[in-house]
Amino acid sequence: MTTPAVRSAAALRRRTLLGGALSLTAGLPAVVLSAGSAAADGSAAAGPSVLGCEEWGARPPKSPVKVLAARPQRIIVHHTATANLAEFGQNRAVALARAMQTYQMDTGGWIDTGQHFTLSRGAFVTEGRHESLAALRDGDRMVEGAHCSGQNTVAIGIENEGTYTSEVPPAEQYAALVALCAHICRQYGIRPYQIYGHRDFNSTQCPGDRLYALLPQLRADVAAVTGGDPTAPQWPLVRRGEVGERVRVLQCLLVQRGAVLTPDGAFGPATEEAVRAFQKLIGAGVDGVAGGQTWNQLCAPLAEGAVGEAVKAVQSRLSAYGFPTSADGVFGPGTRDRVVGFQAARSLPQDGVVDARTWSRLLV
Ligand SMILES: [Zn+2]
Known part of the structure; x- marks a missing residue:
């Protein structure tokens, strides 16, 4: 789930822009990956069924959402850190979508839901931030999110209902996550190894130890659909005293x-x-x-x-x-x-x- 850290980072960014210190995106060109997108040739697969904002009765955003004319580079998986309810119907998915939007707009202070998509424990997918679904359908742009500090202009955020610190997601939810990620990868030309957990970028427990441990399997299951090598990059630890x-x-x-x-x-x-x-x-x-x-x-x-x-x-x-x-x-x-x-x-x-x-x- 999105955390107060996102807000403080946004505040930092505002100060940064004024003060001219480090910035989140300075000097970085937009990159359009060319891996085969179904959308690019007009043959977009239908993909999983997604309840759009109008269908679940979203409030309008406080101000217009920002649409970026570039494809996202990656997918970031979250958990909502809400209770692991035994309610698996569409009504629960709609209630969750409304509750998250209300919390994020009224308590978090954001303009709209922070993430692009929400996946209920009953495997229903709802649109998060307005216009995310249309952007995905066309495969040529993304909506700026508010789900992971430093990544909101380059990563699609998926919130998975539940708390997966000591439990794994229900099988139906996991299968729906595979299908949703595979669809996003195809539409945007994202390679399956570019599926990450929130904790790969920010100091957070999200998406919980158990769901995080499933990510190599998730990448492999998505790669089985889309093709490509699911192996995530390995990074060195570089610290004070090192030379080279x-x-x-x-x-x-x-x-x-x-x-x-x-x-x-x-x-x-x-x-x-x-x-x-x-x-x-x-x-x-x-x-x-x-x-x-x-x-x-x-x-x-x-x-x-x-x-x-x-x-x-x-x-x-x-x-x-x-x-x-x-x-x-x-x-x-x-x-x-x-x-x-x-x-x-x-x-x-x-x-x-x-x-x-x-x-x-x-x-x-
Ligand atoms: Zn998160």
Whole structure:
């Protein structure tokens, strides 16, 4: 579920924009992944049945929802942290959708429901934030959400009714989650390994230990429908005292997000402070060590047309791996060719986009 951390991060962002410190999205180009989307050729599969906002009687948003002209990069799985009720009908799904919207608008202060979709324990799917369903149907845009700090402009949020810290979801709910994720992946060209839990980005228990432990299975079950390798990237732990290229990449990514730092490859006090500031900004656990949450948030996909320090980091790593690339910070056709070469050598999809899995292999 969305937490107060999201609000404080939003407040931080407002201060950040005024103060010119670290920012959540500075300098990051929109990336449109090209993996085959059913929507792109007009043959969109029907997908699971979803009750739209009008059908379940949603309140109108307080202000217009923000529609982004880019496809999302990933899916984030949540649990609602509500009781594990033995009520499995559509009426319960509607009551849940209304209760969440009321809570999030009246107590959370958001303009509308935070997540894009809600999945009841009885396997009914309801639309969360207005216009999420139409955007998914067309597969060419997304609605900005409020479900995961640092990821609301790039990730679709699915709230699963229940508390899955010590229980697993009912089989019907899990099967419906597989179907919903597979449909979202197809519509938007998202690869199945890009299905994450909320805790992969923010300091939270969500989606509970048991549901989180099911995510590798969920990725595999979605991949069985959509194709593709479901293996999620592995990230290194990089901390103070370390010296080397991984540190330099980390520093470049922090600079890309607005940190004032010289990428010298030495993880000293200034780098640790920049990591802490970034972790605070995006609602991750603040420990000054770059681990999964930090890398997941820092390593946004890069494609041809991107510019900046993050591109320089990619170019420098490509050169180190035998794909010589001028580190000019401009992702042109030459850089794309080298990325494709690197991907071929690592048995990765050869699309020339530096997404999370290519990023993680560049850090090995
Ligand atoms: Zn959550």
